[in-house]
Amino acid sequence: MANATTRLLGLDGLAVVGVADDTDGLVVHLVTADERGRHCPDCGARARRSKGRRVTRPRDLSVGGRRTRLVWAKRRWRCDELAYRRRSFTESVPPVAPRKRLTTRLRAAAGAAVADQGCTVVRAARDYALSWPVVAAAFNTHARVVLPAQPEPVQALGIDEIR
Numbered sequence: 001m002a003n004a005t006t007r008l009l010g011l012d013g014l015a016v017v018g019v020a021d022d023t024d025g026l027v028v029h030l031v032t033a034d035e036r037g038r039h040c041p042d043c044g045a046r047a048r049r050s051k052g053r054r055v056t057r058p059r060d061l062s063v064g065g066r067r068t069r070l071v072w073a074k075r076r077w078r079c080d081e082l083a084y085r086r087r088s089f090t091e092s093v094p095p096v097a098p099r100k101r102l103t104t105r106l107r108a109a110a111g112a113a114v115a116d117q118g119c120t121v122v123r124a125a126r127d128y129a130l131s132w133p134v135v136a137a138a139f140n141t142h143a144r145v146v147l148p149a150q151p152e153p154v155q156a157l158g159i160d161e162i163r
Helices: 002-009 104-116 121-128 132-146
Strands: 014-022 025-032 049-056 068-078 088-090
Touching: 002 014, 049 088, 104 121, 104 132, 121 132
Parallel strands: 025 068
Antiparallel strands: 014 025, 049 068, 068 088
16 A cells, blocks of 8 residues: 555655545645665765664645645664765655655745746735745746746837727
8 A cells, every 4th residue: 555655646756655634635645765765965875874764754745635634754874984074965856855844745836836827926826825926936936937048039119009
């Protein structure tokens, strides 16, 4: 069941170890399943010594129309490479970037709601339970991806008149 549930959740690099019902939705307990999570982000060396676990609660999209709370027990690792400044780090995977509290797909969905679905930033913030600055930044990121770097040159410049 854990493998099927992990695939259903769809967060690459994370494995579901338990799901519980709560009064306002689901609580999904996760661990890191990707071996690359234990590699130092600075030097790329594989860490050998653990400093324990940290629990984070990244926010994600609803699953099956129910609010989903993620509880990720990730390890903190020691980096033994003396040539680099970083002494320790926590595991990270692409769907949840380091030092971020939201999954990348939640950010992308909020940005796409403003860009593609005609929602205002305030409405998308309310729908996804995010703050206005987070949704505005997600929209800017989405727009940078879908819009060209430079607009086409203007052929004729004029002023629209309404009479």
